[in-house]
Amino acid sequence: MDIMARLASWQIRPKLIEHPPLHRCDDADRLLVDRPGTRLKNLFLRDNYGRRHALLLTRPDKQVDLKVLSRRLGWSRLGFASPARLRRYLGVDPGHVSVLALVNDMEQEVELWLDEELREGDDFHCHPLRNTAxxxxxxxxxxxxxxxxxxxxxxLAVPER
Known part of the structure; x- marks a missing residue:
């Protein structure tokens, strides 16, 4: 899918910055990639039974306390979803995850959670279904x-370890 064309069809025309592959948040730090805006960490999570899934966006340096978060939300133990689940629900591989992958979740099976700390953010950094931009x-x-x-x-008020 050409995500940029899809965004444009919705009158969303964000700036696109090409760069070497960035698999993790700290890859941008190592490559000294400097961009304006709000950097994000994207965590694809599942409940203990694999019946519920969520994409959590938070700041890149935050160490999320999944145990406390799952208790607060009433979910059975939260954990990271497997690469197979990531491909199944969001249509991307590890290292390519961003909120834009929700375009592939046509059944709305994945919940979208944003950390309260991001409320004032703008120009959110998102991979356009690939980690080279x-x-x-x-x-x-x-x-x-x-x-x-x-x-x-x-x-959500996302708890930190």
């Missing part, structure tokens, strides 16, 4: 994107 998605465009894909944003 970054899209700078404004807060308004992020909200509009979620609406077009049918995903409701849940703002």
């Amino acid at each position: 970054t899209v700078l998605l404004s807060r308004a465009d992020l909200l509009r994107f979620a609406g077009y894909t049918g995903h409701r944003i849940q703002w």
